[in-house]
Structure formats: structure tokens, C-alpha cells
Amino acid sequence: MAQITGTVVSGDSKQPAVGARVTASDGLVTASDPDGKFKLNCKSFPVTLITKLSTFSSDTTVVKGPGEITIILKPVVQEIGDMVVTASRRQQDIEEVAVSMEIIKPSLIESKGFTNLEQTVNQSPGVFTMDGQASIRGGGGYSYGAGSRVLLVWNGTPMVAPDVGDVKWNAIPMENMSQIEILKGASSVLYGSGALNGIVAITEREPGLKLEYSAKVQVGVYDNPRRKSLKWWTKNPTFYQMDAYVGQMFKRVGYTFSMNGFTSEGYRKGALEERARVSGSLYFKSKIPNLKTGVFYSAQYQYTGGFILWESDSLAYIAQGGMDPTGPGSTVTYQKNLRINVDPYIKYYDKKNNKHELRTRYYLVTTGDLTNIYASSKATMYYGDYSYQKNFNKNTTLFSGATATQNIILSPVFGNHQSLNLAGYSQLETKILGVDATFGVRVEYFKQDTLEAESKFVLGKKTLPVYPVFRTAFHKKLGQATHLRASFGQGVRFPSVAERYTATSTGGIIIFPNESLRPEKGWAGEIGIKQVFRIDKWKGIIDVAGFINQYTNMIEYTFGIYNPDTIALTPENITDWVGFKAKNAERARITGIEFSFNSEGKIGPFEISTLMGYTYMNPVTLNKDPLYLASFSDTNTNMLKYRFKHLAKADAEVRYKRVSAGASCRFNSFMSNIDRVFEEPIAGTYVLPGLKEYRQVYNQGSLVFDVRFGVNFTEHMRMMFIINNALNAEYSSRPADIQPPRNFMIQLRYAVQ
Numbered sequence: 001m002a003q004i005t006g007t008v009v010s011g012d013s014k015q016p017a018v019g020a021r022v023t024a025s026d027g028l029v030t031a032s033d034p035d036g037k038f039k040l041n042c043k044s045f046p047v048t049l050i051t052k053l054s055t056f057s058s059d060t061t062v063v064k065g066p067g068e069i070t071i072i073l074k075p076v077v078q079e080i081g082d083m084v085v086t087a088s089r090r091q092q093d094i095e096e097v098a099v100s101m102e103i104i105k106p107s108l109i110e111s112k113g114f115t116n117l118e119q120t121v122n123q124s125p126g127v128f129t130m131d132g133q134a135s136i137r138g139g140g141g142y143s144y145g146a147g148s149r150v151l152l153v154w155n156g157t158p159m160v161a162p163d164v165g166d167v168k169w170n171a172i173p174m175e176n177m178s179q180i181e182i183l184k185g186a187s188s189v190l191y192g193s194g195a196l197n198g199i200v201a202i203t204e205r206e207p208g209l210k211l212e213y214s215a216k217v218q219v220g221v222y223d224n225p226r227r228k229s230l231k232w233w234t235k236n237p238t239f240y241q242m243d244a245y246v247g248q249m250f251k252r253v254g255y256t257f258s259m260n261g262f263t264s265e266g267y268r269k270g271a272l273e274e275r276a277r278v279s280g281s282l283y284f285k286s287k288i289p290n291l292k293t294g295v296f297y298s299a300q301y302q303y304t305g306g307f308i309l310w311e312s313d314s315l316a317y318i319a320q321g322g323m324d325p326t327g328p329g330s331t332v333t334y335q336k337n338l339r340i341n342v343d344p345y346i347k348y349y350d351k352k353n354n355k356h357e358l359r360t361r362y363y364l365v366t367t368g369d370l371t372n373i374y375a376s377s378k379a380t381m382y383y384g385d386y387s388y389q390k391n392f393n394k395n396t397t398l399f400s401g402a403t404a405t406q407n408i409i410l411s412p413v414f415g416n417h418q419s420l421n422l423a424g425y426s427q428l429e430t431k432i433l434g435v436d437a438t439f440g441v442r443v444e445y446f447k448q449d450t451l452e453a454e455s456k457f458v459l460g461k462k463t464l465p466v467y468p469v470f471r472t473a474f475h476k477k478l479g480q481a482t483h484l485r486a487s488f489g490q491g492v493r494f495p496s497v498a499e500r501y502t503a504t505s506t507g508g509i510i511i512f513p514n515e516s517l518r519p520e521k522g523w524a525g526e527i528g529i530k531q532v533f534r535i536d537k538w539k540g541i542i543d544v545a546g547f548i549n550q551y552t553n554m555i556e557y558t559f560g561i562y563n564p565d566t567i568a569l570t571p572e573n574i575t576d577w578v579g580f581k582a583k584n585a586e587r588a589r590i591t592g593i594e595f596s597f598n599s600e601g602k603i604g605p606f607e608i609s610t611l612m613g614y615t616y617m618n619p620v621t622l623n624k625d626p627l628y629l630a631s632f633s634d635t636n637t638n639m640l641k642y643r644f645k646h647l648a649k650a651d652a653e654v655r656y657k658r659v660s661a662g663a664s665c666r667f668n669s670f671m672s673n674i675d676r677v678f679e680e681p682i683a684g685t686y687v688l689p690g691l692k693e694y695r696q697v698y699n700q701g702s703l704v705f706d707v708r709f710g711v712n713f714t715e716h717m718r719m720m721f722i723i724n725n726a727l728n729a730e731y732s733s734r735p736a737d738i739q740p741p742r743n744f745m746i747q748l749r750y751a752v753q
Contacts, residue, residue, distance in 0.1 A: 002066035004040045008032040008051060011074040015209045015249065019091050020053040020073065021394070029394045033349045034292040035285065042066070084181050085156075085203065090389060090399065095530055098438060098473035098485040099187075100126070100545050100594065104180040106205075108611065111653060111662060111708055113218055113722045113745045115241055115262055117180075118169035121200055124182050125596045125613020125649045128668060130642070130733045132166060136184050138590045138619040139197030139549055141642035142734050143557055146498040146582070149197035149520070151187070155204055155296060156385075157343060160194055161365045162407035163379035163414060165496025167200075168365065171300045171339035173279035175216075175243040176258040178205045185524035185547070186491030189440035189471040192403060192423050196491035196522050196551070204281060204296060207247030207254050214751035215244040218720075222267045225741040226728055229314040232269045239264035247280075254283035267740045268307070268317045270332055275302035290349035300339040307331045309509070309736065313690030316738045320689075336373050340364040355389040367413075377411035379497075395431040400424075407497075414501040419448040421494070427471070438487075440471035446494045446519070454494060454519055467492055467519070481532040493520040499555055499582040509687055510579030512562045518584050522551035538601030538608055545594045554586035556641070559631050559677045578682060587622035588640055605656060612650035619643040633676045642734060644669040644701070653708075660710040669701040674735050688736045695735065702731035704739075720747040 008017040016036025023029050024040055025048040032038045040049075042063075049071070051059040056073035063069060084094050084101060094101060102124045114120045122129040126137050133140055134150040152159045152167045160167055180202050187195040220239045224231050240263050247256035257280035264273045279298035286293065307319035309331045321329035345359045361383040367376040387401035405421040427440035443466040446455045455467040473487035495517040503513045528545030563577035596613035619640040621629075629635065639645075646669040653662030679692035708722040721744075728742040 002042060002045070004042060004047075004049075004063055004066060004069065006038050006040075006049075006069045006071055008036045008038065008053070008071045008073060010056070011072045017053055017056070017073050020051050020056075020071075022071075023050045023052075023394065024048070025050075029391075030353055031391070033290040033353070034347065035290070037289075085201075090397065095483045095532055095541070096436065096475055096477075098436070098475040099487045099489075100184040100526060100528060100543065100547070100596075102126070102182045102184075102596065102598070102611070102613075104182070104611070106174075106177065106179065107609075108651065108653075109174055110216070110747075110749060111660070111710060111720060111722075112651075112664070112706070113220070113708075113720065113724075113747050114174070115239070115264075116170040117167075117172040117174060117200075117202075120174065120180065121169075121182065122666070123611070123649060123651060123664065125611070126184060126594055126615045126647065127182060127649075128647060128733075131737060132169060134167070134200065135643075136182070136198040137547060137549065137592060137594070137615060138617040138640070138643045139551075141556060141640060143499075143555065143582070146502065147493070147496045147555060148194060149493060151191055151195040151199050153191060153199055153201040154341075155202070155343065155345075155359070157359050157361050157383060158191060158194060158405075159341070159361075159363065161379060162363065162381040163365065163367075163377050163409045163411060163496065164498040165194070168339050170262075170273075170275060170302070171277065171298070172202065173258055173260065173277060173298050175214075175245050175260055176205055176256060176279050176281075176298075178203045185487065185526055185549070186469075186471075186489040186522060188444075188469045188491040189425055189427060189442045189489065190399075192405075192425075192442065193421060193444060193446065193492055193494045193519075196493045196520060197549070205245075205247070205256065206281075206283075207249045207256055208753075209249050210753075211246070211248045212753045213244075213246040214749065214753070215242075216747065216749040217242050218745050218747035220722075220743050220745040222740060223728060223742040223744065225317075226730055227314075230317050230730075230738070230741075232315075232317055237265035237267055239266075249283065252285045252287075254281075256280045266305070267743075268319075270319060270323050270334075271304075271306045273302070273304045275300055275304075277301075292347045294345055296341075296343040296345075298339070298341050302337050302339070303335070304337070305332065305334045307333065309688060310738075311689070313694040313736075316736065334370055335376075336368045336370065338364060338366045338373055353391065355387075357387045357389075358384070359387075360384045367411075374410075376413045377409060379407065379409045379411070382406045382408075397429045398426070399429070400426040409497050411497075413504065414497045417449055417497050417501070419446065419494075419497075421446045434476065436475040438471065438473040441468060443468045444492060448494075448497075448500075455492075483530040483532075484528075485530070486527045488523065488525045490523045491521070495519065495555060495582070502582075505579070510577075511557070512579055512581040514581050514583060517555060517582060518553050520551060520553050520555055520584075522549060522554075524549045534601075536601070536603045538599060538603045540597065540599035540601075540610075543594075543596045543598075543613075547590075547592055547594065549590040551586065551588045553584040554588055555582050556585045557581065558583045558585045558628065559675055560627075585623065585625075585628055586640070588619065589622055590617055590619040590640075592617040607655040608652070610650075610652045612652070613648070615647045617643065617645055617647065619645075631676055632673050633679055634673045637673060639673045641673045641675060642671060643673070644671050646701070655710075658712040660708075662708045662710075664706045665704065667701060667703045670699050671734070678735055691736055698730065698732075702729070704729050704731060716750055716752055718749045718751075720749075721745070722747065 008020040020032040046064045049061045147165045183199040243260040245258040260277045277300035281296045283294040309320040310316040311318045319332045325332045341363045343361045348356045363381040365379045369375040385403045390398045403423045407419045409417045422445040425442035447453045453465045457464045469490040471489040476484045526547045531542045557580040594615045600609040648667040651664035706724045710720045725742045
């Protein structure tokens with residue numbers, strides 16, 4: 001037996017090609033390590049090696065004898081970049097993923113001029129964002145910013161605020177990422193609590209052997225709204241953004257560094273935003289073979305202003321109660337905040353090419369006022385995850401691991417709290433009778449403060465202190481370009497500190513605490529088919545999926561009278577005890593169908609890319625409690641609150657030589673069901689004056705168009721002219737949250753890659 005040692009490199013960048021599968025004609029299989037190296041102990045020669053890696057053309061090499069070889073993989077030109085890692089925490093072609101998934105690339109972010117990740121995610125088919133909360137296929141409603149059923153993952157590590165349980169969208173360094181993957185459906189097996197409705201996963205941008213750098217500046221201005229009463233300014237508000245990136249990989253070390261600055265006067269009066277961020281990575285390749293270490297870091301400081309309640313439907317861009325945050329009844333808040341995370345990791349391939357990976361994170365989130373950056377909350381998360389991947393053969397892979405998370409919250413608003421979340425998980429992927437099959441299980445332990453463990457599971461007469469969730473999925477390649485899939489997955493989400501302990505009021509709305517909240521649970525099922533086709537060098541993917549999601553113990557803020565038994569209600573004190581409380585009020589089922597069409601490539605001299613889809617949803621409540629149903633604004637339907645039935649997204653861009661043109665549109669049908677209290681008076685006073693009359697006029701849903709034009713002055717310099725909300729439509733994401741009027745942007749970008 002003799003050994004072949006080899007290196008796989010990319011033909012364009014000459015950098016190591018990681019994870020390339022090398023198959024020998026005598027049946028041996030291996031994969032290239034982080035340095036692009038591999039070893040094979042062959043029985044006889046000559047032997048033929050077939051090397052495959054997504055986004056590269058396959059290579060066939062005949063080796064006549066033992067020794068060292070170099071295999072150069074040529075990238076596939078003008079193909080859709082369809083390698084993903086989220087669904088199985090390993091590299092896969094998107095066609096082979098057994099659940100619905102969308103990819104958003106940096107090129108779309110740059111050409112659209114997005115200033116934070118929430119805007120970017122809202123461009124994806126089947127996804128809707130509302131006040132900082134993302135909902136996939138109707139899985140989320142409106143919960144005053146607390147909790148999230150969609151989990152944000154950065155480099156495989158969950159990233160939600162330890163106190164509120166939300167995603168800090170504007171703190172994510174988009175200038176330092178390679179792509180966004182949006183996975184739809186319950187995904188708790190590999191990622192844990194919070195992935196009940198899906199995942200938004202981001203992978204960082206790793207540097208090549210050549211120096212890469214870029215810089216971008218964009219300037220924008222808001223146009224006057226259609227209704228003159230909404231205009232509060234004498235000079236149109238403006239906003240500015242600047243970011244820069246640099247990175248390079250050397251033999252043993254590498255780095256990336258990026259920075260971002262953003263300032264906006266805001267289209268709402270007083271809703272300013274100023275932020276500054278630095279982020280980057282350091283990489284170290286050890287002299288120990290197959291060992292790689294690194295650390296990612298990000299730090300952001302921000303100063304923001306905003307409000308929840310409008311003054312009236314005619315003065316919707318002005319806060320209720322005046323602009324002085326110290327005034328009685330004012331709904332304006334000004335905050336200074338820090339967002340800091342440091343993520344060290346170690347990755348190692350052992351002698352049998354099994355992968356060991358340890359990822360950790362320190363995450364600090366603060367909520368302050370104008371004088372104290374910790375005034376409302378100082379929340380810290382400590383996270384660690386060890387994972388092990390073993391390839392038994394070319395068809396069978398086992399992925400297992402263990403996770404620990406500790407959250408520590410110091411807050412005069414929520415109180416001081418600690419929580420501990422432990423989990424173990426395992427997922428097996430194999431081929432059965434020509435079908436790619438996935439089976440996964442996770443057990444979660446969660447405990448907050450001195451309360452009993454909340455991860456209880458009743459098995460017969462025993463109550464276990466851990467809660468299990470399961471996942472199974474199947475993929476079958478029906479032909480050269482047709483893929484059938486089916487999946488079932490369970491999920492769980494433990495209540496955030498904010499949902500349990502928030503006690504506050506704003507503009508007459510009182511939020512009451514509820515320490516007895518229980519975890520949300522649910523499952524998602526899907527069957528879909530994906531068809532790939534090519535025209536010239538243009539590749540498109542058509543996807544059709546039918547889905548069903550079912551939830552129990554869903555946490556919703558429910559309106560009611562929440563006075564203690566020791567206090568009698570009187571006409572004088574009733575308003576002190578009327579408000580909202582987070583409750584396990586909802587049992588729900590959401591069924592629907594989704595169509596999507598994504599493409600990228602070149603037809604003749606034209607480069608064409610698309611990202612579009614339509615989602616039909618039927619989100620219904622299974623709660624028959626008449627008191628709960630009476631809180632609906634539309635009692636003739638059992639449709640969930642703050643949802644709609646139709647959601648459509650489309651974006652297309654065409655490039656010809658040095659010029660480009662693109663357009664996008666977003667449509668959602670009317671949000672027919674909301675909390676009735678927002679349309680009716682409380683003790684003679686309206687929480688949202690004019691909302692009922694406004695909704696009677698604006699009841700046809702929302703349709704928004706954006707357009708953009710670009711020109712490349714040189715190989716490295718590009719200018720974009722962007723018009724968002726080009727028809728100046730008046731629309732809202734939730735009741736009383738009217739979105740920006742038409743705005744214009746000019747962007748200048750210089751990049752060397």
C-alpha cells in the first residue's frame with residue numbers, strides 16, 4: 001500500500017480549496033482539510049482520482065504512482081452561488097437541501113443600498129419584518145419587540161439578545177459577510193431554542209491570498225410624503241452611510257477588518273439614528289497539521305430615538321405625547337447602546353478526517369439613556385458549542401455536539417436574572433434506497449433563576465428534566481435537474497426575560513409582567529419540488545412547496561384587566577390595571593403554499609439575476625376561548641392577529657457591459673385582524689387616535705416598488721442611483737407604523753478583489 005499526498009487549490013485565487021471530496025477508483029474517499037491537503041493510501045497504481053467541490057468544475061486526475069500532487073479546480077463561471085451550510089451545518093448544494101431555503105448575496109445588498117440586516121431579510125420571499133421582528137410564512141406576530149421565533153446565526157452561533165430575546169439587526173456587520181441563508185421551518189435540532197419558525201444564517205467573508213479591500217459611501221434624502229399632513233420638516237431629512245473592508249490570508253495567519261458608520265435624521269420626527277462599528281477576524285493556521293484557530297469580533301456604539309405610538313393618523317410621523325421624553329404621556333425614547341461580541345473558535349481534522357470544532361462567544365448588549373449606557377439593562381451571554389462530524393463513507397455522515405449558554409441580566413426594568421441552557425444533539429445523514437435521509441434529535445435543559453427547570457417532558461409516569469425535539473428529512477433526485485424533498489421538524493422556544501418580567505407603560509399602554517410563562521412548542525412539515533434549468537450560462541431554480549406549521553403555548557401580548565385580587569376595581573383606578581400581558585394564549589396552525597424563482601448567470605452579453613417568490617398562508621387560531629376571540633378586531637374570522645394571507649416579493653437585475661438596471665417590488669395583503677383595543681377607546685381615550693378610520697381607507701394591502709441604476713466607471717469603481725418606494729406609496733408594517741416615503745440614494749463603491 002502506497003500513499004498519495006495532495007493539495008487542492010482554486011484555479012482563480014490559488015488559495016486552498018477546503019472540503020473538496022476526493023474519490024479514488026479503488027473506492028477510497030477523503031476530503032481536503034483547511035489547508036487544502038489530503039492523503040490516500042492506495043492499494044495499486046495507476047489510480048484515478050475524481051475531485052468535486054460545489055461552485056467548481058469536477059476534476060479527473062490519473063495518478064501513476066505514490067507521491068505529491070496538486071489538483072487545480074476551475075470555478076464554474078456565471079453559475080448561481082448555491083453552496084449552503086445552515087441546514088446540516090456542513091457544505092451542501094442548495095438543490096440537495098431537504099427544506100425550503102433562500103440565499104441573499106452581498107451583491108444584492110450593495111446594489112439595493114440596504115443600511116441594516118432587517119431591510120435585507122425583508123427582501124426574501126416568504127419573510128416579513130415588523131418592528132424588528134421577523135416572521136417566516138406567518139409564524140410571528142407583533143410582540144412589542146420582545147422574543148423572536150426566528151433565530152439569527154452568525155458563523156453557526158446563535159445571536160439573540162440575552163434579555164429581550166430579539167435580534168439587533170442594525171449591529172450585524174453586513175460589510176464583513178459572504179452570504180445570507182434563510183431556512184424556513186422549525187430548526188431547533190441543530191440550533192436550539194429560538195429557531196421555532198426558521199433561521200437567518202450569516203457566514204463571514206474569509207480573505208484570499210491576495211489583498212482584498214473595498215470602500216463604500218452612500219447619501220440619501222427622504223422625499224415629501226403624499227399626504228401633506230405627514231410632513232413635519234422644513235428641510236427634507238437625510239441619511240449617510242460609509243463602510244470599508246480589508247483582508248488577506250498569508251501562509252499561517254490572516255485577517256479581516258471592517259468599519260461602518262451610519263447617521264440618519266429619520267423620516268419620523270425625533271427618530272434619529274447614529275452608529276459606529278468595527279469588526280473583523282484573525283486567523284491562525286497552526287504548525288500542527290489540520291488545525292485552524294481564529295476569533296471574530298464586532299463592537300458597535302449607537303444613539304437612537306424613536307416611538308411606538310403616533311399622535312394621530314394625520315400626524316403619523318410625530319410621536320404621541322410630545323417630543324420631550326420626560327413629559328407626561330410622551331412615547332418618545334432616546335437610547336445609547338453597546339453591542340459587543342467576541343467569538344473565538346478552534347477547528348481540527350483528525351487522522352481519519354473527522355472534524356472537531358469548538359465555537360464560543362461573549363456577547364454584551366446594553367440598553368441605556370442619554371446619561372448612562374447601562375440605565376435599563378446590561379445583558380451578557382456566554383456561549384460554547386463543541387461539534388463532531390464523522391464521514392463513514394461518501395453517503396453517510398454523523399454530526400453530533402453539545403451546547404452550553406449562560407445569560408446574566410442586570411436591569412432595573414426587568415430585575416436581575418440568570419439562566420442556563422444545556423443541550424446535546426445528533427444528526428445522521430445517509431442514503432436509503434437512493435433517497436438522501438436525515439434523522440436528528442436534540443435534548444434541551446433550561447433553567448432560569450431559582451425556578452424549576454422548564455424543559456420538562458412527560459414520559460409515561462416520569463417527568464424528565466430535558467425536552468427532546470426531533471427532525472427528519474428526505475431528498476430524492478428524480479432526474480438530472482429535478483429534486484423532490486419532504487421534511488418534518490420540531491421546535492421549542494423558552495420565554496425571554498423581557499416577556500416574563502417587563503413592567504412599564506408608554507402613552508397609556510401598560511405592560512404587565514407574567515412570571516408563569518411556559519415555553520412555546522411547535523412543529524413544521526413540508527413537501528416540495530425543485531427544478532433546475534439552464535439557458536446558455538444562466539442558471540435558474542424554480543421551487544414549489546406546500547407547508548404546515550403548528551404551534552402550542554404561543555406567547556402573545558393579550559389585552560385585559562390584570563389587577564391583583566387584593567385591589568378592588570373602581571372607575572377611578574381601572575386604567576391602572578388595564579393593559580397587555582404576555583400569555584401562552586395561542587394555539588395555531590398555518591398552512592400554505594410557496595412558489596419561488598431564483599436565478600443568476602449570463603445569456604449572451606447580459607448578466608441576469610432574480611430573487612422572487614409568492615407565499616399563500618392561512619394562519620388560523622385553534623384557541624376557542626371566547627374571551628380571547630373577543631380581543632380580535634375582526635370577530636368574523638379565526639385568522640391570527642397581525643398576519644395576512646398573501647405575500648409576494650420580486651427582485652431582478654440586468655447588467656450589460658458597464659451598466660446595470662434593477663427593480664424590486666413587495667406586496668402583502670391587508671392585515672385584517674389586530675387587537676380590537678387599538679381601534680376602540682379605553683375609558684374614553686384612544687390609544688391610537690384615528691386608527692380605525694385609517695384602516696377603513698387603507699385596507700387593500702401594501703405594494704411598494706424600488707428601482708436602481710448602476711454604472712462601472714472602471715474595473716473597480718461603481719456608482720449606483722437608487723429610488724426606494726419609487727411611487728411614494730403610503731404603507732405600514734403594522735397598525736400605526738407608516739413606513740418611509742420615497743427616498744433617493746447615491747452610492748459610490750470602490751473594490752479590489
